[in-house]
Amino acid sequence: MFSTLAFALDALAIAGQALVGHGLGGRDPARVRLVTRRLVLLGILGGVLLGVLTAAVNGVLGPVFSDSAAVRDALPLVLVLVAVGMPVAGYVFVLDGVLIGAGDARYLAIAGGVNLVVYLPLLWWAGGTLGGLWAAFALGYIGVRAVTLGLRAHRRGWIDQAMAR
DSSP states (O other): OHHHHHHHHHHHHHHHHHHHHHHHHTTOHHHHHHHHHHHHHHHHHHHHHHHHHHHHHGGGOHHHHOSOHHHHHHHHHHHHHHHHHHHHHHHHHHHHHHHHHTTOHHHHHHHHHHHHHHHHHHHHHHTTOHHHHHHIIIIIIHHHHHHHHHHHHTSTHHHHHHHHO
């Protein structure tokens, strides 16, 4: 379910890669900032919409995924966590695409390491429960990615660096 929702939001990231690359290639930093702002807004709104839809159909999805009572019993909490995390995931996926389009691979690699360092203790804290693991991922890991990507994207330096390449 998460992957399906992620692919829907990732379409904005793919657009971000192309539009940011085009803006940078055209030496138009104002366009890059405008595209980034619009895509971030669309990513968050898309995440809200997908989160609301996921929460709305939560009660009927169990039989779609499994005949197992254990799976059906665990699914509602997991889908609520996925739904709550979708707006932040929309933000993260868009910024990923924007920064990839800017060729900011070095920053993305460093941020990925930071994200992992924060995420690993969250997995331990989750205690091995399905709900805990999804909370650590959907809220913790995606949340720390929002911070590391947001810090980069909301400063002008990445645009200047990309234009200097």
